[in-house]
Amino acid sequence: MSVHAWNQLVAQYFHLLHTAVKLMIEILSRPQLHDFIREVTLRRMTAHFRFVLIALILQVCPSSLFAADITGWFETDCSGVTFHIMKIDAVPVGQELDLQLRTGYAPQVQLYMTGADWFDVESQLCSGVGKCEEASSAKVWLDKGKRGEFPSHISGKYTVEFREQHLEGHFEVKYRKPKNLIICE
DSSP states (O other), X not given: OOHHHHHHHHHHHHHHHHHHHHHHHHHHTOTXXXXXXXXXXXXXXXXXXXXXXXXXXXXXXXXXXXXXXXXXXXXXXXXXXXXXXXXXXTSOTTOEEEEEEEOSSSOOGGGGOOSSOEEEOEEEEEEETTEEEEOSEEEEEEOOOOTTSOOSEEEEEEEEEOSSOEEEEEEEEEEOOOSSOOOOO
């Protein structure tokens, strides 16, 4: 679901909530109604309010809170961090987009998680072992993270230009610990 469609859905629920509150006030202000009607109205109102509250929380919370959004994994080495994105819109299943953020020193990816800057990266789209197309340009934006704490998940967005294709989207990747110990000199 796109952000625009989601915002429209949330707006519709707020309108519904406003209408329901007005109706509840009108109904509850009539003393001649039975307690049963008031109780049913309150139950319905509570259910609508819960649904709207959940929708609002989902809209406000960053996507990094939901594990269902995981689109790949990331790993570090002595020259930086590589993001491996497996779920890419407009690309056949089974292809992988690799984004290499080269920091030039031991991995301190959390220093780049500012939520404020685009970083130039090297990128390639791979459809199998040795079958990769290099991007002509690529950038990555990393959502804000906790300074000083190595992240277990990273979310952000990317934009990549290939010879005949433009890719852009959001991602959330999970840290994959290297099999062998990395010693950077």
